[in-house]
Amino acid sequence: MKLSGLGKRLIVVISIIAFLFIIGSAIYYRSLYFLPFMIGVILGTVVSITKVFLLERTVDKALAMEPKDAKNYTSLHHVLRLMFTGVVLVFSAIAPQINLWGAVVGVLAFQFAIYSVRFM
Numbered sequence: 001m002k003l004s005g006l007g008k009r010l011i012v013v014i015s016i017i018a019f020l021f022i023i024g025s026a027i028y029y030r031s032l033y034f035l036p037f038m039i040g041v042i043l044g045t046v047v048s049i050t051k052v053f054l055l056e057r058t059v060d061k062a063l064a065m066e067p068k069d070a071k072n073y074t075s076l077h078h079v080l081r082l083m084f085t086g087v088v089l090v091f092s093a094i095a096p097q098i099n100l101w102g103a104v105v106g107v108l109a110f111q112f113a114i115y116s117v118r119f120m
Helices: 005-029 032-063 067-094 100-119
Strands: none
Touching: 005 032, 005 100, 032 067, 032 100, 067 100
16 A cells, blocks of 8 residues: 555654653663653554554545545444554553553653644
8 A cells, every 4th residue: 555645754754753752761771661652652662653554544435435435434443443442552552561641651652743733
C-alpha cells in the first residue's frame, strides 16, 4: 500500500516525538532505569504508526463506497482502532517491564503529530 505525503509526515513527526521523549527520559534517569519507559514509548509509537496505516487504508476504501456504507465502515474501523489502542495500554499496564506512561506518550504522539502537521 502506498502511503500519502500526509501519512509519511505523520510517521516522521511521531518518530521525532518518540525520540525526544526517549532522550529526555535517558537524561532524567541517567541510568538503565529508563529502559521500561523507552520500551513503553516504542510500543506506543508502533501503535501510533500502525494507526496511521490503518487510517489511510480505511479512508482509501471508504472513498470507493456508497455514502451510507462508507459511514458504517469508517465508524467500525474507528472503534477497532480505539480497541487496539486500549488493548496495548492495558497490556502495558499489566506488564512490569513496560512503563504505562511511556506507552501513553507513544500513543498520544499520534494526536500531537496530527495537530503539528495541521499547523505546518
